[in-house]
Amino acid sequence: MSALTVREGKGAVRFAVHVQPRASRSEIVGMHGNAMKVRLAAPPVDGAANEALVELIAESLGVARRAVRIASGASSRAKTVEVEGVSTAAVLRLVDG
Numbered sequence: 001m002s003a004l005t006v007r008e009g010k011g012a013v014r015f016a017v018h019v020q021p022r023a024s025r026s027e028i029v030g031m032h033g034n035a036m037k038v039r040l041a042a043p044p045v046d047g048a049a050n051e052a053l054v055e056l057i058a059e060s061l062g063v064a065r066r067a068v069r070i071a072s073g074a075s076s077r078a079k080t081v082e083v084e085g086v087s088t089a090a091v092l093r094l095v096d097g
Helices: 049-060 088-096
Strands: 006-009 012-020 027-032 033-038 068-072 078-084
Touching: 006 078, 012 049, 012 068, 012 088, 027 088, 033 049, 033 088, 049 068, 049 078, 049 088
Parallel strands: 012 033
Antiparallel strands: 006 012, 012 078, 027 033, 068 078
């Protein structure tokens, strides 16, 4: 199993996410290569999947939605997510269990 690479800097962490839209429910399911795999119930239409991703990550890490942003890959399944105010360890806990 590959390890999630989390980069820290400027009070935020960045990590790769692989999104599977139109799933039966929204959840973090582990790893996809070197990225966190996330299933989203929302379809990839009009930014709905991106909104669902931001909401799920914020809720999972216990931060406000405004602390989470999609740094790159807004129109792709492969995204880079940036979260302010959390540690690398907190992000790694999401994929480890």
